[in-house]
Amino acid sequence: MQIELTHYLLLAAVLFSIGVMGVLTRKNLIVILMSVELMLNAVNLTFVAVARYTADLTGQVIVFFVMCVAAAEVAVGLAILISIWRHRGTMHIDSVKLLKW
Amino acid sequence: METILFAAFALASILAALLTITAPAPIASALYLVVTLFCVAGLYVLLAAPFVAAIQIIVYAGAVLVLILFVIMLLNLKPVEEKISIPWHAAGIAVAALLLLVVFLTIMSVSSLLPPASPLPSGYGTVGQVGRLLFTKYLYAFEVVSVLLLLAVIGAVALIRKPDAGETDAD
Incomplete structure (x- = not known):
């Protein structure tokens, strides 16, 4: 069986949905951050797959930018988590509800 | 293979x-x-x-x-103690499943329009080719990303810095 673009897109969709499920069902802030990483990876996979099947390198270049933004997001996100840990002493998402109406 | x-x-x-x-x-x-x-x-x-x-x-x-x-x-x-509230948990799984279903149907409906695997130009995906694109067509984006990374570093340090002894902690 030949592997087509459809297969890669479906795989990326599955990975993205797993990431969404992790964000919506977990209570541990650090696991939620990892689920966001999963979603970013699924999007990167889509970019590279479409780049391969259209023989256009632009998709691969975009992936670099997505990775840079993801790295920045992890650095700032973990800094916020450490800050929350210092002030509240927990990583539970229910401890962070200052902005909740 | x-x-x-x-x-x-x-x-x-x-x-x-x-x-x-x-x-x-x-x-x-x-x-x-x-x-x-x-x-x-x-x-x-x-x-x-x-x-x-x-x-x-x-x-x-x-x-x-x-x-x-x-x-x-x-x-x-x-x-962390994850007291699972069943409705919330089920809602999360349902949303993810619904999303997957919608994306699945969309991909399947356009699947015949997607391009088949074509032979690639030589040098496709090598460091040289990607780097050339990165430093010519996308040079401005590249420079902006470097500023973004610098800002992320400064932001992370500012966020986790312990308040100085004389400074009162706002929280």
């Missing part, structure tokens, strides 16, 4: 991703995430993107995951 590798990487990545979001201990989640990232890197190699695969392993599996593991171990994180 390509089919077998794709199937192996796809199954392993989905399995590891599911374990990432279900493992009770955050450290186990992080280690399963490394497996997922390695599988995705393998798929990048199959997609004629060896440079992106290398960057994926160096930046993600290397830097980002080490950062996450470092924080987990530094804070000595125990698994």
Whole structure:
């Protein structure tokens, strides 16, 4: 069986949905951050797959930018988590509800 | 051969991703995430993107995951008490399943329009080709990203800095 673009897109969709499920069902802030990483990876996979099947390198270049933004997001996100840990002493998402109406 | 590798990487990545979001201990989640990232890197190699695969392993599996593991171990994180509220849990799974269904149907409906695998130009996906594009057509974006990374570093340091002795903590 030949592997087509459809297969890669479906795989990326599955990975993205797993990431969404992790964000919506977990209570541990650090696991939620990892689920966001999963979603970013699924999007990167889509970019590279479409780049391969259209023989256009632009998709691969975009992936670099997505990775840079993801790295920045992890650095700032973990800094916020450490800050929350210092002030509240927990990583539970229910401890962070200052902005909740 | 390509089919077998794709199937192996796809199954392993989905399995590891599911374990990432279900493992009770955050450290186990992080280690399963490394497996997922390695599988995705393998798929990048199959997609004629060896440079992106290398960057994926160096930046993600290397830097980002080490950062996450470092924080987990530094804070000595125990698994948080996850009192599962059944309606909320089910709603989360339902939303994810609905999203998957919609995307699945969309992909299937356009699947016949998607381009088949075409022969690639020589040098496709090598460091030279990607680098040339990065430093010519996308030079401005490249420079802006470097500023973004600098801002992220400054922001992270500012966020976790302990208040000075004379300074009163606002919180």
